[in-house]
Amino acid sequence: GTINMVCQRQLGREATPEEVKNIYKEKSKEFNTYPQADRMPGAWELLQKVKAAGLLPMVVTGSGQTSLLNRLEENFPGMFRRELMVTAFDVKHGKPHPEPYLMALQKAGLKPEEAIVIENAPLGVESAVAAGIFTIAVNTGPLDCQVLLDAGANALFPSVQALCDGWEELINKLA
Template sequence: MPSQQPLPSELTTTPAADLPAAVFWDMDGTLVDTEPYWINAEHAIVEEAGGVWNDEYAHQLVGNDLMVSAEFIRDNSPITLEPVEIVEDLLRRVIAQVTEHVPWRPGAIELLTALREAGVPNALVTMSWRSLADSVLAALPEGTFAAVITGDEVEHGKPHPEPYLAAARALGVEVTDCVAIEDSPTGVRSAVAAGVPTLAVPHVVPVPIIAGAVQAPSLRGLTPADLHRLFG
């Protein structure tokens, strides 16, 4: 786990002209390495129901709206629970793992810190529900994210553009002046569809080349100015 530096509790500056107006962060797989937690939870609930799960199925769910994932699980296993019950069971299991250990992605905390110090607001844009987002946010200083958009608070989940459009409205910024950071094809398509210049940092699954997005192998060493330069 990278060393966690303290983040200022208040923004004290405004972004310079060569910085993004805001940065929108995906959570699972981008900010925190929780995709293995989700995959473990999926294996557990399916196997407890007498079925067999596999990583091919699990990888198809990376970045998805949780209700979409729940319906896929029900369609491909003996589980007969309603989708919302499946989501709640998965969340309970993942939250238990996050409470024990928050697995930050390399470079994430350092970039968050630098953005805050530069006066760039951050928004969390995740398809996880509020209960899990709050568990992750509890490990960060209050005010780290100026806005939080979760999957249970939007009508349309990723890859629909709604989550990112909602984040821009919450911060009062133009999407084209911001940068989104994503790790999955679903998330990248959502941000690009919203018109947000997008940095893809593939992790559990590969991300194809998508117009409107650039790719980097890691967030490690990236600075706020780098985010602006990536998009010319």
Template sequence: MLPFHSEIVRFLERHHYQRVTPRAALIDMDGTLYDSMKNHTASWYRLISEAGIPCTRDEFYLYEGRTGASTINALVNRAWGRDATDEEKTEMYHKKTVYFNELPPVEPMPGAFEMLNLLKEMGLRRVLVTGSGQNSLLSRIDTDFPGIFDPGMRVTARDVKHGKPHPEPFIRAMQLARVSP
């Protein structure tokens, strides 16, 4: 039996489909392609603690996929009862990036390249969909996963107004892949 067979059957029945033929795969970066969450949580915790905002390191796992600006705004709002200014967002995210880059480099997730190659062999369009704007990782994608993502097939924090979990990044990715949900 195929993995997830029962879930696929329920999906088909619920939507009255005979079959479904995926044409694209929307692929996250942090925690999917790279084992980077431990570095993200450490750098976020350091930044936000230094800013005097009470937090725990583990809570930053809950913000995974959000843009840096969105995360900063949520935390400033929680602590100080107001939105973060654009200057605060820019300065704080820059500092978070510096802290992230001071940590040991992250490695690709085991099996990620094999998964991506399988999707490519199956003929699915691959679109990177990440809430990150972390250049230290984004610049490694083509080196670590050569030939996987065609030019222009990326949606990052810089490409959207609303990061995950908002649907905007996914809608944008589907438009790039020329598919519908």
């Protein structure tokens, strides 16, 4: 989906299937040249709090890179189940379309009001909000926080650590 968006913006047309395949292959190759990133501060502790609250951690990603999915297991052992993941290969329409989050709800057997999404990208926020799910934005990069709020986030935290630190208060308010 992202490749098509760029192709439309830059070339004024849809990318061909061969172009998508080649660009994705090159992107994956480039991605794998970088050293493995450390876990974000607070991420492991936040996931433990999510599980302790009786919630089911899931992954909804626009990526399909095996190396990325393997890193999730290395960084967060036993936290996610592959059969509950939604990746680029599972959907026809990627984020910001609601399909990825609607598929996650279906896989988990949940209604939108029974889920919470934690997102760090505007397109992901738009996708989750369009699926009708309460969406927490976490600013993990150089974005202006307002961009995430403008995308529709219901709550905003400046970092994963800040969300981890404020988790109990947030869950109490949502209850």
